[in-house]
Amino acid sequence: MAKTPSKPITEHLAYLLAQANREINRQLDARFRKEGVPVEQWRILKVLSDGKGHSMGELAEAVLLNHPTLTKMVDRMVSDALVYRVQDADDRRKVLMFSSDRGKALTQRLNSLALSQEAFIAENYGNKATADLKRLLESLIEKAN
Amino acid sequence: MAKTPSKPITEHLAYLLAQANREINRQLDARFRKEGVPVEQWRILKVLSDGKGHSMGELAEAVLLNHPTLTKMVDRMVSDALVYRVQDADDRRKVLMFSSDRGKALTQRLNSLALSQEAFIAENYGNKATADLKRLLESLIEKAN
DNA sequence: TGGAAAATATTGAATATTCAACGATTCCCG
């Protein structure tokens, strides 16, 4: 009886996603290095950049962090005067997060770095491939929920 | 002058990858729950399942962990008698990792859980979409290196 | 050949994340 060669890990979707995510995230992190900001903080700032207050729960969902992790990351950002908390008057269990002026200024610089990465990818990987990939990812995410 | 509405975060490739990765990884983790093994350990076991010894450096690369993290995870797996270390006779700086019998048995159970997830995805998301997505991810990873 | 530089893995300290429990507030229904 022959050994059944199991499917290589590199053919698993879960692995390919992890690998691609790691690589792209690393490149983005490298660009953000000079601002000294992790990618997660950019996500937070970006979500808050609409000027509306967002609750911690909303934020956690949007920026792909679980609650305690977000709480502590926000603590750091408050220390850095990038964001601030306001208790929601309508539902006093909630805390609404806002971006400070300093946070907004940083957001713009980070946005620009992120856009430049997007442009770099589109150029090296191809516009069509990039668009196709995004579409497939969106659809996977939708199905997975 | 109108406010320039910045590109929503959900349109950034980096974000879509992070989101998809998080979701798929969660589902896989949920399946592995009953074995009490994190996804990273499955990757390690899977790479070692060829029976050849793999150095820590090789492994770290293959399983998407950096060296110190891998060292400590391997420590835990050695405690659990899933893997063991052997100093490489040809290059004594290196340590070769091997899977124990217990590790191999666990690997099979995990492989089966992972395959069932793959099947589930292929079914719900579509065979063609899954294949296309994998192809695009492989190509992105290749370009990104 | 000798020895500086590179490669490999680990360690310890600092940092970050997670899990479970908690406190406060709101919801809901009997």
Added chain:
DNA sequence: CGGGAATCGTTGAATATTCAATATTTTCCA
């Protein structure tokens, strides 16, 4: 209305990850 259940966010302890430094071995070239 009253009070138990659910929701929201935070905290503290346990765990995991990362960064910088280290020890060991090999490589290589002067």
